[in-house]
Amino acid sequence: MISSDGYILTNNHVINDATQIKIKLSDGKEYDAKVVGRDPKTDLALLKAERASNLRPLQLGDSDSLKVGNWVVAIGSPFGLEQTVTAGIVSAKGRVIGSGPYDNFIQTDASINPGNSGGPLLNTEGQVVGINTAIFSPERG
């Protein structure tokens, strides 16, 4: 979430073809949400939680200033397990994984699994420096 009135940045593939979207906060509050904009090429979408106010947004950081070896934290819902926190380092930058025209990914060894998509990758200041988008594994990616 990037604003106190409920604008949410996530992956486009998370909400693609959705007919209904609900947002659940860490305190259990739920809001209906609508898509404000989406860009399949960058796999980004902007949502708005309806009738939301006085929320606590995350700060956006500077991913350009990330260095290989920096600690990062991922938060998401892998396998539906909400608010799961995992930590790792920036393993590489500028990765090309054959995913669209803007192929320039941060690689991390923080544990990322199905369900982490659209969740934030944070630096040690708690600022968003990436959005967890894809995983590589022998079984699924």
Add this chain to the structure above:
Amino acid sequence: MVPANFSDLAEKVRPGVVNIQVVKTVKNAGYGVPFPFRTLLVIFLALSLMKIPIESRSSKG
């Protein structure tokens, strides 16, 4: 240097992380197979399933 822990950081950012639940409608229940081929596929699968006990019996014998 390895951070001692991430608990303060996790506590600080948790309110800003949301869980997104979506409802999606599947438009094509035929798994993308056009109508005439779908019928043939169903017949093929049915015949395949009917053959299974015969083959397993012969392999055991």
